[in-house]
Amino acid sequence: METRLGHRLKEYALGYLFILPWLIGFVAFMLWPFIHSFYLALTDYRFADDYAFVGIDNFTKLFQDDDRFLKSLWVTTKLVLLSVPLKLAFALLVAIVLNKGISGLSFYRTVYYLPSIVGGSVAVSIMWMQIFGREGLLNLFLHMFGIQAKDWIFNPDSALYTIVILMVWQFGSSMLIFLAGLKQVPKEMYEAVSIDGAGKWTRFLHITLPLISPVLFFNLIMQTIQTFQTFTQGYVITKGGPMDETLFMVIYIYQQAFSSLNMGYAQAISWVLLAIIGAATALNFFASRYWVHYEDSGSGKKG
Known part of the structure; x- marks a missing residue:
């Protein structure tokens, strides 16, 4: 023993x-x-040896005295609500087209995936400035139709939407996952409902969407988390401006930590962002029981 x-x-x-x-x-x-990091969030740490424990004062200040934080929270939430559904819808549309069995599928998959690899780079952000700037390609195109030039990036009414377009353009990774899910849908099911007279839209709603709902749910979770952490695009293109219209939470964390040297305060913002991402993820998991369908249960609903 x-x-x-x-x-x-x-x-x-x-x-x-x-x-x-x-x-x-x-x-x-x-x-x-x-x-x-959590300990520093409870202090007034400013890159100095002498810093004091302040408890929850940093968190209290965030919601009671810091209008720029509240602005960054709203701007980040708006970015998520706008870009994530549009990106997933566009990725699913392209995946459905590619799933039709067109020739050169490998080439198209590579081309559409490239923006997801390079889309978050500084180079692409600079390219975006050249497209949507006052002397950019978009204005040159609109000038052909007599439309007056506009600085899309540094206009408070349109700055956020230029970044939304950039986020949607990076649809490649979601598209590949959708494409893999679509290839798992049995063709026999489409043939069966077609015999009953079901049209394309009916087949999509009652066959395609339920069967790829776990894939859609995975993409939704990943894209939501990723979008909440957006930094490079907003920082390089607009520096959080104009008038804080693209001041995402991660940009504000960076400004507090490395521009104002308020490291303790920046850590508090980071923890709030973590809590928001956790809450959004938990909410999606809770809602998934009503619309995500798995093969072993036959329905996303729990009895």
Whole structure:
């Protein structure tokens, strides 16, 4: 008995020895920064050795005294509500077209996926400025029809929408996931409902959407989380302007941490953003029981 127990303990010890490098990395680069970040959010840390514990004062200030934070919260929420549904709808539309079995499918998949790889880069953001600037390509095109030039990026009424268009343009990753899901839908089901006289729209609503709803749900979760963390596009293109109309929460965190050196305050904003993303994810999971259908249950609803 003791020999068997000792042998099992040696196996456990050997297993922990193999995962020790990962454990060290996890504690040093994930767990400890995570805990330390929350502690700093409760202080007035400003990159100095002497900082005091202030409790929840940073969080209280956010919602009671900081209009720019509330503005960034609204702008970020608006970006998510506008860009995520449009991106998913466009990605699904392109995936349906590619699923028709057109020739050169591999080429089109690569071309449509490229924006997802480079879309968040500084180079693409600069290119976007060249397209929507006062002397940009869009205004040159509109000038051909006698439409007066407009600075789309630095106009408070249109600045956010130029970034929404950029976000939708990065639809490639969602499109590939949709395409993989569409290929799993049995063709026999389409043939069966076609015999009963169902049209394309009916087949889409009652066959395609229910069967790819888990894929749609996955894309919704991932794109929502990603969009809440938007930074590069807004910072490079508009610096959060004009009039804070593109002041996303991550840009505001950056400004507080590295421009104003309010590191403790920036950590508090980061934790609020984490809570918002967690709440949005939880809400999506709760709502999914009413519209996401799985093969083993036959329905997304729980009885």
